[in-house]
Amino acid sequence: MPSGEPLSSIGIKVHVRIRPTAKPSPMFHIEDQTNTVLIDLLKQNGGGAPESFVDQIAFSVNSITQSTDQSEVYESCGRALVKDFLEGYNATFIAYGQVGSGKTYTMAGDMKVNAHRGFIARAIHQIFEEKEADPGSGIVLYISYLEIYQEGMYDLLNQRSKDLMIIEESGYVYIRGLAKIPVETEAQALMCFSEGEKQRSYACHQINQVSSRSHTIFTLCMEKRVGRFKTEYDTVVAKLNLVDLAGFERLKKTNTSTGGRMRVEACSINKSLCLLEQIKASRFAQRLKVLRTFSIHNKKIDCCVLNERRHAQEIANLQQELALKDALQGRPGLSFDDLTLENYSLYSRSLKYLCELNWKKCLVNMDWLNQLKNHKKQNLVWVN
Numbered sequence: 001m002p003s004g005e006p007l008s009s010i011g012i013k014v015h016v017r018i019r020p021t022a023k024p025s026p027m028f029h030i031e032d033q034t035n036t037v038l039i040d041l042l043k044q045n046g047g048g049a050p051e052s053f054v055d056q057i058a059f060s061v062n063s064i065t066q067s068t069d070q071s072e073v074y075e076s077c078g079r080a081l082v083k084d085f086l087e088g089y090n091a092t093f094i095a096y097g098q099v100g101s102g103k104t105y106t107m108a109g110d111m112k113v114n115a116h117r118g119f120i121a122r123a124i125h126q127i128f129e130e131k132e133a134d135p136g137s138g139i140v141l142y143i144s145y146l147e148i149y150q151e152g153m154y155d156l157l158n159q160r161s162k163d164l165m166i167i168e169e170s171g172y173v174y175i176r177g178l179a180k181i182p183v184e185t186e187a188q189a190l191m192c193f194s195e196g197e198k199q200r201s202y203a204c205h206q207i208n209q210v211s212s213r214s215h216t217i218f219t220l221c222m223e224k225r226v227g228r229f230k231t232e233y234d235t236v237v238a239k240l241n242l243v244d245l246a247g248f249e250r251l252k253k254t255n256t257s258t259g260g261r262m263r264v265e266a267c268s269i270n271k272s273l274c275l276l277e278q279i280k281a282s283r284f285a286q287r288l289k290v291l292r293t294f295s296i297h298n299k300k301i302d303c304c305v306l307n308e309r310r311h312a313q314e315i316a317n318l319q320q321e322l323a324l325k326d327a328l329q330g331r332p333g334l335s336f337d338d339l340t341l342e343n344y345s346l347y348s349r350s351l352k353y354l355c356e357l358n359w360k361k362c363l364v365n366m367d368w369l370n371q372l373k374n375h376k377k378q379n380l381v382w383v384n
């Protein structure tokens with residue numbers, strides 16, 4: 001198994017990064033030893049100021065970081081995921097959280113200062129480090145960088161790409177028309193990323209001076225040979241999706257309630273995030289049907305299938321969900337969530353994010369069918 005994890009623990013992992021703040025909320029408590037976020041529930045009178053604390057709810061996650069240190073974050077939840085990708089697993093890392101909570105800081109960081117580089121640059125470094133350490137692996141890498149802005153898709157690496165379209169063929173999802181740039185060195189890969197970053201849509205509002213106005217998916221595709229002989233080998237293909245979602249905006253808080261482009265952007269961001277939430281919730285509600293039980297390394301694994309038809313329309317409506325479909329159903333290695341536990345006004349949104357994180361953790365078994373299918377296609381030996 002990847003990273004030596006027991007099979008039972010495979011699924012979506014939730015990591016919380018809390019942006020350091022000068023005004024931490026007295027209602028949020030972190031238990032480091034048990035990776036638990038405890039939140040005091042409020043009793044409110046007519047939506048006014050909180051009157052008294054009535055109860056506490058606990059959210060247990062895979063890890064909690066409260067640090068500005070980018071390498072600490074990467075080591076705690078990025079390195080193992082990238083290792084899995086290099087072994088041939090589809091992997092996805094999603095930065096998800098309220099506006100201004102540090103999603104872009106986590107994913108992109110500051111490219112000019114080594115210590116401040118974010119997840120993407122660190123993943124690229126690890127990939128090329130491991131590739132160079134094993135020159136016989138024959139690893140070939142390609143990069144794509146997609147932006148989803150106001151429900152349209154844009155190629156950040158080739159502005160001339162037009163009419164991008166999501167194509168799904170035999171369980172594989174790709175975007176027709178999206179540039180797939182071959183990269184041979186770390187420098188080339190970083191250059192691709194920096195060029196794409198320059199094309200992204202940002203805006204300045206009350207909460208964040210450089211606020212993302214779009215969702216972005218930075219994808220590394222890997223092909224590598226597996227086999228003992230030069231002429232007889234299988235090719236393993238895997239995708240690493242690094243996703244920076246735009247944050248949910250409250251129009252009043254960001255002061256974009258009076259109209260114009262930023263308001264349209266905010267409404268579009270909120271709509272797509274709501275759809276994402278609805279789809280995930282509806283998937284969770286669907287009954288899983290056990291098709292077959294596999295035995296892998298002496299452990300029994302139920303292989304489940306989802307009734308996708310019921311929600312086909314909703315899925316068709318949400319570009320990023322579909323664009324990530326094969327990765328999410330292949331092996332969603334990790335989900336990453338940022339929270340700002342800053343003050344009372346952000347309380348309800350932080351609580352909502354935590355509620356979501358909790359049921360995301362329940363999506364575990366849904367992913368097996370595609371994973372097994374993928375590995376059959378890739379001729380990996382451990383599937384019977």
Ligand SMILES: Nc1ncnc2c1ncn2[C@@H]1O[C@H](COP(=O)(O)OP(=O)(O)OP(=O)(O)O)[C@@H](O)[C@H]1O
Nearest residue numbers: 019067068099100101102103104105208211212247
């Ligand atoms: N862990 C952190 N340590 C230090 N600074 C941080 C941290 N997280 C975020 N910041 C700073 O907070 C500000 C907002 O962060 P960022 O732009 O990453 O938020 P975001 O979640 O991507 O917001 P949006 O949804 O508006 O795009 C930036 O100036 C960033 O440098």
